[in-house]
Amino acid sequence: MMDDPIQIAAKDLANTQKVVALTGAGISVESGIPPFRGKGGLWEKFDPMEYAHINAFMKNPAKVWNVLIKEMKEIIDKAKPNDAHKGLARLEDLGILTTIITQNVDGLHQVAGNTDVIEFHGNFAWQRCLDCGSRCETAKIDVTRIPPRCECGGIYRPDCIFFGEMIPPQHLYRSEKVASNCNIMLVVGTSARIQPAASIPVMAKQAGAKVIEINTERTPLSEKISDYIILGKAGEVIKRLTAEIERLKNLNPI
Ligand code: APR
Numbered sequence: 001m002m003d004d005p006i007q008i009a010a011k012d013l014a015n016t017q018k019v020v021a022l023t024g025a026g027i028s029v030e031s032g033i034p035p036f037r038g039k040g041g042l043w044e045k046f047d048p049m050e051y052a053h054i055n056a057f058m059k060n061p062a063k064v065w066n067v068l069i070k071e072m073k074e075i076i077d078k079a080k081p082n083d084a085h086k087g088l089a090r091l092e093d094l095g096i097l098t099t100i101i102t103q104n105v106d107g108l109h110q111v112a113g114n115t116d117v118i119e120f121h122g123n124f125a126w127q128r129c130l131d132c133g134s135r136c137e138t139a140k141i142d143v144t145r146i147p148p149r150c151e152c153g154g155i156y157r158p159d160c161i162f163f164g165e166m167i168p169p170q171h172l173y174r175s176e177k178v179a180s181n182c183n184i185m186l187v188v189g190t191s192a193r194i195q196p197a198a199s200i201p202v203m204a205k206q207a208g209a210k211v212i213e214i215n216t217e218r219t220p221l222s223e224k225i226s227d228y229i230i231l232g233k234a235g236e237v238i239k240r241l242t243a244e245i246e247r248l249k250n251l252n253p254i
Contacts (some may be wrong), residue, residue, distance in 0.1 A: 006237065009212050010244035012184060013096055020182040021088055022200050023102045023109070026189020026215060030082040030235040033075055033106055037191050038217075042068075054162040059069075061147040061155050069158060070143055076105075076124055077139055081112035084188065087238030089113035094245065098182070101175045103190060103197050105160040112205045116169050120197055122160030122215060129154040167196060175200055180207040187226065189234045192219045201225050214238065 013019060025035035035041045036048075050056055051068045081089075089112040091097035099116045105124035109117045123183050126135045129160065131154025141148045161167065179185065179212045185204040192198040198220070201211050205225050213221060213229040214237050222229050230237050 002197050005228055005243060006240050008228065009230060010241055010248055012210060012212065012242070013091070014245045014248040016183050017095060017098070018095045018182050019091065019184045019186060020178050020204070020209075021097060021100045021186040021188060022179075022190065022197070023088075023100060023104060023188045024190025024192075024197075025104060026080065027084045027234045028082070028104055028106055028108055029085065029189070030233060031079045031106075031108060033104075035189075035191075037193065044069050048163055052163050054164040057157065057162055061157070065143075065147045070146070072124060072158075073138055073141070073143065074240045076085075076107075079106060079108060081108045084234035084237075084241040085109055085112035085114075086188075087235075087242040088188075091245070092116075095247070096245070097186075099178045099179070101197075101200060103194070105158070118170050118175050119160075119224075120167060120175060122158070122168065124158050126159040127156035128159050130157055131155075136161065152187050172196065176203060179204040179209075182207075182209050184210045184212060186214065187221060188214045188238070190215075190219070192221045 008239055029035055036043050046068060051064055057064045085108045088097060088100060092114050100114050101118045101120055102109055103120050105121055107123060107125045125138055127138050127141055128135050129150035129152060132149055132150060132152045141156060179200045180203055182204055185201050187201050202225055203222055205211050211226045213226040214234055215229060216233060218229060
């Protein structure tokens, strides 16, 4: 029974504090948001250098709005947290999980109830005017005129980063800090191919943390960095994991 990795992880997590999660696109797949890489991924349909690089946006904002941003807005506007987001919020309630570092820009961790979320790649919930810098909620943006413009006439861009842009330094700094201070890092639904986010579990490991991966497939972290991987859909795995932790905590209250 104990070779079930969900039971092992539940035991590892049940009596621990200072757990940090690093999440990627895979955690939102069960909310209807496609991932970037792999089957059905966005980058199978679009060349990221043509649509998701800052130079491509600055050269032709209307093209990037029409092909990529409008579609992202439609999908994210209607997405709701799934069992994986809800499970991570429950782990915060239980005093186990302190912080989520997410590469996602969909805001679903906050909707689920997590209160300390580092949005490593920024946030799609807001748009920022390229000229005057004023912000507008993405949900309120009128997309009948592309590219959408601010009252000042400037073009809106999403408040998340494009390829070719820097990670906001305060997010990078805090992520490194929490990663180096956690007891366990949960790495959920990321292909761990994009830097610097992919180095965060390495940092946690080097500082002595246990690294537990949850993914539908193995990643470059799986061999050398992760202590073990739980293969499966994030929603299903985290729901079972949370239920098992609750059971263990009732049996062995701290
Ligand atoms: N549950 C768990 N994992 C899943 C699921 C699921 N239901 N579905 C897919 N996955 C896994 C895939 O196996 C893959 O490893 O999620 C991962 C998604 O990988 P990517 O699409 O590469 O997403 P991510 O790692 O977040 O990408 C990082 O790349 O293009 C940029 O800026 C973009 O933030 C993004 C960054």
